[in-house]
Amino acid sequence: MVNTLSRPLRRAAGLALRTRRRVRDERLKRRFASAFLPDRAALATYERELQASGLLEHLRSKGREFDEAVRDVPGPRHTIGAIAYLEGINLYAVLRTVKPHIAVETGVCNGFSTAFSLLALERNGHGELHSIDLPRMIGTDYVPGTFFEGKGQAGVPEGKQPGWLVPDHLRHRWSLILGRSDEHLPELLERVGTIDSFLHDSEHSFENMWFEYSQAFPALREGGVLMSHDINTTEAFPRFAAEHGREPIDLSRGMALIVK
Ligand SMILES: C[S@@+](CC[C@H](N)C(=O)[O-])C[C@H]1O[C@@H](n2cnc3c(N)ncnc32)[C@H](O)[C@@H]1O
Known part of the structure; x- marks a missing residue:
C-alpha cells in the first residue's frame, strides 16, 4: 500500500524538481545571453548548431559507455x-x-569540456586548444598526495585515454599535456604567447585555482575570457574577479567567466 501510494508521489516530486530546474536553467541562459552574447538570437543559433552536430548524442552514448565500464569496479x-x-x-x-x-584549459578527464570547445573551434574554422590534465586512471593505485584530497572520484576507465570521448574529427586542433597544471601551465603560456580564452577545471583547491587564474589572466588579450568551473568550492574565483574589478558572468550555478 505504502509503495503504490509513494510511487506516484515520488513521480510527481521528480517532475516538479525537473520543472523547477528547467525554469532555473532557462532564466540563467537568458541572463548569460544578455550579458555576454551579441544579440538575443545568438544562443538559440548556437544550440541549433550543437543539436545538428550530433555531439550531444555522441556524448550521451559515451556517458553510457562510461557507466557500463565502471559499473562493477570495486x-x-x-x-x-x-x-x-x-x-x-x-x-x-x-x-x-x-x-x-589560442584556447587553454586545465582538467580534461574523459573529455566533455574538451569536446564542446573543439567543436566550437571547428565551427569557427580556426584555433587551437591546449589542455593540461593530470588524469586519475581508474584501477591505478596512486601515492597518497598525488591528487588534492578534496578531489572527487572523477576518473578515466581502464583501457581508455584522457579525453577518449572526443570525436576523432575534432582532434586535429588539440594538444594535451599530461601532468600537474602548476608544473606545466607557466611553460605552456610562455610557449603559446597571448591567449584568447582560459578554462579552469582541474584541481579545485584555493591555491591551485588562484595559481591558474594568476598565470592565465596576464596572458589573455584584452576582451579575452577567463572561465572557471567549480567556482563555489573556494573563495578563489569571486575574490580574483573582485581584485581585478571584473563582474562575473554566470554560465551555470557553478561556472562563470570574467572578461579581461
Ligand atoms: C573535473 S575533471 C575535468 C572534467 C572535464 N573538464 C570535463 O568536462 O569532462 C578534473 C580533471 O583534472 C585532473 N586534475 C586533478 N588535479 C590536477 C592538477 N593538479 N593538474 C592538472 N589536472 C588535474 C583530474 O584528475 C581530472 O582529470
Whole structure:
C-alpha cells in the first residue's frame, strides 16, 4: 500500500524538481545571453548548431559507455566528472563568440569540456586548444598526495585515454599535456604567447585555482575570457574577479567567466 501510494508521489516530486530546474536553467541562459552574447538570437543559433552536430548524442552514448565500464569496479563510486550539458552549451557559445586563436584549459578527464570547445573551434574554422590534465586512471593505485584530497572520484576507465570521448574529427586542433597544471601551465603560456580564452577545471583547491587564474589572466588579450568551473568550492574565483574589478558572468550555478 505504502509503495503504490509513494510511487506516484515520488513521480510527481521528480517532475516538479525537473520543472523547477528547467525554469532555473532557462532564466540563467537568458541572463548569460544578455550579458555576454551579441544579440538575443545568438544562443538559440548556437544550440541549433550543437543539436545538428550530433555531439550531444555522441556524448550521451559515451556517458553510457562510461557507466557500463565502471559499473562493477570495486571501491567508491567512480564518476565521469564532466561539465553539465547546460555548461557545455554555454561554453560552446562563449568560444563561438570569442573565436579564439589560442584556447587553454586545465582538467580534461574523459573529455566533455574538451569536446564542446573543439567543436566550437571547428565551427569557427580556426584555433587551437591546449589542455593540461593530470588524469586519475581508474584501477591505478596512486601515492597518497598525488591528487588534492578534496578531489572527487572523477576518473578515466581502464583501457581508455584522457579525453577518449572526443570525436576523432575534432582532434586535429588539440594538444594535451599530461601532468600537474602548476608544473606545466607557466611553460605552456610562455610557449603559446597571448591567449584568447582560459578554462579552469582541474584541481579545485584555493591555491591551485588562484595559481591558474594568476598565470592565465596576464596572458589573455584584452576582451579575452577567463572561465572557471567549480567556482563555489573556494573563495578563489569571486575574490580574483573582485581584485581585478571584473563582474562575473554566470554560465551555470557553478561556472562563470570574467572578461579581461
Ligand atoms: C573535473 S575533471 C575535468 C572534467 C572535464 N573538464 C570535463 O568536462 O569532462 C578534473 C580533471 O583534472 C585532473 N586534475 C586533478 N588535479 C590536477 C592538477 N593538479 N593538474 C592538472 N589536472 C588535474 C583530474 O584528475 C581530472 O582529470
